[in-house]
Amino acid sequence: MDYKALLILFRKNMTSVISGAIILSCLVYLVMDMGKKEDLDSRFRDLSIQHGRIIKNLKFSGGLDEDLTHLEELVSELESELFNYKDLASNYNYFFQLESKTGVKLGELRQKNFVEVDRRSKAARKKRKQLYREIEYTMSAYGSFEEIANFLRHLEGGKAHFRIGEAQLMGARDSLTWDGLSLSISLSVLGHKE
Numbered sequence: 001m002d003y004k005a006l007l008i009l010f011r012k013n014m015t016s017v018i019s020g021a022i023i024l025s026c027l028v029y030l031v032m033d034m035g036k037k038e039d040l041d042s043r044f045r046d047l048s049i050q051h052g053r054i055i056k057n058l059k060f061s062g063g064l065d066e067d068l069t070h071l072e073e074l075v076s077e078l079e080s081e082l083f084n085y086k087d088l089a090s091n092y093n094y095f096f097q098l099e100s101k102t103g104v105k106l107g108e109l110r111q112k113n114f115v116e117v118d119r120r121s122k123a124a125r126k127k128r129k130q131l132y133r134e135i136e137y138t139m140s141a142y143g144s145f146e147e148i149a150n151f152l153r154h155l156e157g158g159k160a161h162f163r164i165g166e167a168q169l170m171g172a173r174d175s176l177t178w179d180g181l182s183l184s185i186s187l188s189v190l191g192h193k194e
Contacts, residue, residue, distance in 0.1 A: 010133040024055070075188040081159040083191035089107045091189075094160060095139065102151040104143035104183075134188040136165070143153070144180045 048072055083091050094111060099106045112135075141151055148169070155162070165186040 001003070019042050057166045068123070078161070079192070081161065082132065083135050083160065083189050085133065091137075092096075092134070094158070095137075098140075098151060098154050098158065102154055103144070103147045104141040105184075107140040107142055109139040110137065130186045131193060133193045135191040137187045138187060139185055141183045141185070142180065148181050148183050163188045 083094075085091075088111060091111060095106060095109055100149075141148060143151070165188055167186075168184045168185075170182055171180075
């Protein structure tokens with residue numbers, strides 16, 4: 001086939017050749033542009049989410065200074081109520097005041113000693129990140145059901161922020177007479193880190 005034969009073939013099938021060229025160019029454009037649409041769609045979604053967050057932040061940022069000062073007041077109030085693990089007298093006095101208010105008898109009250117950990121250990125790194133320290137106590141209280149329940153209510157409503165680890169309530173007997181209830185409890189009280 002020479003040049004003239006190709007020209008004649010092109011003139012006879014001009015619409016087919018032009019249509020084929022258009023289809024071929026569209027396919028090349030589609031293949032080259034296929035990934036860009038997905039990228040633009042995902043970027044649009046990300047920007048829409050970011051825009052929504054910015055709008056919400058602007059909407060709720062009013063009164064942020066007042067909220068921050070209120071939060072600082074709450075933190076300072078909390079820190080004033082924290083136990084100091086070195087001040088045993090004050091810590092024990094807190095529980096003895098509960099004893100006198102509620103009528104229970106505290107039989108045993110102990111603050112557990114702190115175990116110093118190697119500063120390079122994982123536990124030591126975790127402790128350094130904590131803002132406060134847990135001070136652990138074990139105690140036993142004796143009294144009637146009402147006195148024990150009142151003791152627990154005062155403990156819950158008092159200034160100490162604590163978590164009960166274990167508690168055991170059972171009937172207390174002295175010889176053959178009924179003496180009420182015995183409460184054995186272990187607490188973790190929130191204290192200053194120092």
